[in-house]
Amino acid sequence: MSPAWWNRGLLRVIQFNIEDPYGFYADAISAEDLVSLAKKAHANTLVVFARDAWGRVFYRGSRLYPRHRRARLDVAELVRAAKREGLRVVIMTDHTANRYIYRRHPGWAQRTRSGEVIVLEHYPVKEKVRDPQWPQICINSPAMESYFIPEAEEALKATDADGVLLDSFRYLPDPQRACYCRYCRLRFRLERGLDLPSVDDMEDEAFREAWEWRYHVIVDSIRRLRDTVKGTKEDAMFFYNSHPVGWAGRGTIVAERARDYLDAVFAEASETDVLTVMMLPMVTKLSQAAVGEGKPVLVSRNLFYNLRTVQSATPLAVKQGIRSIVASGGHPMATIFSSQYFEDSRAIDALAEVYEELERVEDKIVGSEPIRYMGILYSSETHEKVYWNAPHYYTSEIEGMAMIAFHRHLPYEFLSMKDIHKAGRYKVLVAAETDVLSDEEEAALEDYVERGGFLVVTHSLGRMYPDFTYRHSLAMEETLKVRYEGVFYFGYVFVDLEEAYSEYWDGLPKAVVLGDFSTAFTRERTEPRLGELVRARPVEGARVLAWGRLGRSAYGYEYTLGRSTPAPDSRLNMAAITLGGRGSGKTLYYSVRLGAHYSRLGHPDYAELLLRPLKREAPPPDAWSDAPDTVQTEFFRKGDTVGAHLVNLTFNERILSTITGPSKQSLPAYHPSYNVHPPRVLVPVGPFRVRLPRPDGERLNVYDALTGKGLDYVVDGDGVLVNIRALGEYMILIAEPRS
Ligand SMILES: [Zn+2]
Structure with a gap:
């Protein structure tokens, strides 16, 4: 059986959205226009609305909804025209924002506890919601049976599209x-015997139960729509927009829980213009971990700039964004709205350049496997049960560990706890603040170490079981070689490096500070949780590489008194970094939130706290590079071939300003607190080296797949060291046996 169409190659997608109530441009967009746009841009897949959030369809003969009055586009015609050119069309249906249903059945809308309609549009906080454009319809209401399910069937039948993309349900806990x-x-009472909670508290039975139940509602709705789609057209691709950076990260949890029903996942990544360049690799890899191996992860790069749908993003933002997605293992989806298509289509030229290039080299990269080294565990149980109301603490902890790997070119991926049985693929496994752990998962980690794995743990491991009861210890204490005695809740704490200074920490300060000021600065001066130190008492067999150390005061007196950092004081009898292990493997335990500090502050000292012991104690990676940390390096293997994507993300000063937050000192601002600058200028880098595992064969071809030009290399034991003299925007390095 040949693989499904979405698993046959690289998807180069354009998402074209006609999205305004009056159809400002809708009468000028035809099926032929979209097909020529796709051809011009070297795209192979188009994604369009079959029904918009106002509740109008873009096809003929609907029993359910009115047709869009202005739209010239008929999606059925588009599908036919696309097919003639060998293009695929995916339709978006079942958007839960639906003004048409709302006007007929206001009682079917999602309502807050106080009865206000839940909307998708951006309403000013203090405004009362009146006659919303994008009201959210509840998936528990009769709309599911009378609209959403028949809609999926009707739209697919009417258009004969190749796939269905569901937008995120925004049905949130x-x-x-x-x-x-x-x-x-009613349904909660029927199914769980309880009234929906009146308080927001994980120690409230109904609140906890409802939290879990809401995921059940979403996943069950996805399953029903999948059955409808597959029952209508078996080879239609079915996938879900998980908005990995929006909605408190809940969409990633949905993708993980619904993975058996999804053919792929769409990671809408609009936030990339206001976040670090790390965001695209992070959401691509995290979404892959959530949905599972072998399922495409589509990731968006908007063709417009930030929230400005009418203005083209810079060519560099488009090109490097798309390349970064592909290098991370994703499939790019370029999103454009009709206003930009007519008013400022410059970004399409940049898209065409990079899609043409990818089309040319597709054979070299499609079907490749990452060269693995570090796996970073993703514990959705920790995200949901411990950090339910502050998931960003968990996210920043895993993101920081990924950032260290990204900056230092260590191959890394995320590993869902559901796939813990695959841990043995990784030479290094990171359990960053994995607070929730079952006995079975603990056993799997013990086994991983026993068999020679290198496990890195930060802050806490398994303090809680999935049923919310406590271990009253860390998991794996005998292996980590520490005894857990609670947590010191300080604003700042230090890691004292003197114990093993000459061996591990030469060149660093004797004490590295952890903790930071609070950006809210309302009641507290310091950021909660950052300055915490787990009271970890080393036990027999522990090798303590660093101890905990107190600050001289709760906050600093110098410079910005109250917001600055204190000086270090005396050493504590508690370990900060401990080397342990069992069998043929080792563990490295940090009593602090190392990842969150690197993610927040990016100071190389935090990276060194991980990299120094890793280099001495862990097995080395098969592939590495000494490129500058602004080069995204992703290593892969395909059959006899090994390679690396080198995406140069060295830009002009890409300003992303932050605020210092209020205090009693506040005065009118000197300068607005908001600066978001896109990549405008690319800075070439080099020379540097890339090391790949050596392919079999006496003689090798080592070259850049984009230009075909040969590259200098030397064989280095079981590896190949390639010399990159200069890197412009992008290179796909290939080393293969010469036939
Ligand atoms: Zn409801």
Whole structure:
């Protein structure tokens, strides 16, 4: 059986959205226009609305909805025209924002606990919601049976499209957004025997139960729509927009829980213009871990700039964004709205350049496997059960560990806890703040170490079981070689490096500070949780590489008194960095939140706290590079061939300003607190080296797949050291046996 169409090659997608109530441009967009756009841009897949959030369809003969009055586009015609050119068309249906349903059945809308309609549009906080454009319809309401399910079938039949993309349901467990409509109240009572909670508290039975139940509602709705789609057209691709950076990260949890029902996942990544260059690799790899191996992860790069749908993003933002997605293992989806298509289509030229290039080299990269080294565990149980109301603490901890790997060119991926049985693929496994751990998962980690794995743990491991009961210890204490005695809650704490200074820490300060000021600065001066130190008492067999150390005061007196950092004081009898192990493997335990510090502050001292012991104690990676840390390096293997994507992300000063937050000192601002500058100028880098495992064969071809030009290399034991004299925007390095 040949693989499904979405698993046959690189998807080069254009998402074209006609999205305004009056159809400003809709009468000028035809099926032929979209097909020529796709051809011009070297795309192979188009994604379009079959039904918009106002509740109008872009096809003929709907029994359910009115047709868009202005739209010239008929999606059925588009599908036919696309097919003639060998293009695929995916339709978006079942958007839960639906003004048409709302106007007919206001009682079917999602409602907050106080009865206000939950909307998708951006309403000013203090405004009362009136006659919303994008009200959210509840998936527990009769809309599911009378609209959403028949809609999926109708749209697919009417258009004969190649796939269905569901937008995120935005049916969220978070108190501010959770639905309390009468259907939710009724179904919860029927299914769980409880009333929906009146308090927001994980120690409240109903709150905890409802949290879990809301995921059940989403996943069950996805399953029903999948059955409908597959029942209508078996070879239609079915996938879900998980918005990995939006909605408190809940969409990633949905993708993980619904993975058996999804053919792929769409990681909408609009936030990339306001976040670090790390964001695209992070969401691509995290979404892959969530949905599981072998399923495409589509990731968006908007063709417009930030929230400005009418203005083209810079060519560099488009090109390097798309390349970064592909290098990370994703499939790019370039999103454009109709206003930009007519008013400022410059970004399409940049897209065409990079899609043409990818089309040319597709054979070299499609079907490749990453060369593995570090696996970073993703524990959705920790995200949801411990950090349910502050998931960013967990996210920044895993992101920081990924950033260290990204900056220092260590191959890394995320590994869902569901796939813990695959841990043995990684020479290094990172359990960053994995607070929730079952006995079975603990056993799997013990086994991983026993068989020679290198396990890195930060802050806490398994303090809680999945059923919310406590271990009253860390998991794996005998292996980590520490005894857990609670947590010191300080604003700042130090890691004292003197114990093993000459061996491990030469050149670093004797004490490295952890903790930071609070950006909220409302009641507290320091950021909660950053300055915490787990009271980890070393036990027999422990090798303590660093001790905990107190600060001289709760906050600093110098410079910005109250917001600055204190000086170090005396050493504590508690370990900060401990080397342990069992069998033929080792563990490296940090009693602090190392990842969150690197993610937040990016200071190389934090990276060194991980990299120094890793270099001495862990097995070395098969592939590495000494490129500058602004080069995204992703190593891969395909059959006899090994290679690396080198995406140069060395830009002009790409300003992303932050605020220092309020205090009693505040005065009118000198300068607005908001600066978001896109990549404008690319800075070439080099020379540097890339090391790849050596392919079999006496003689090798080592070259850049984009230009075909040969590269200098030397054989280095079981590896090949390639010399990159200069890197412009992008290179795909290939080393293969010469036939
Ligand atoms: Zn509801």
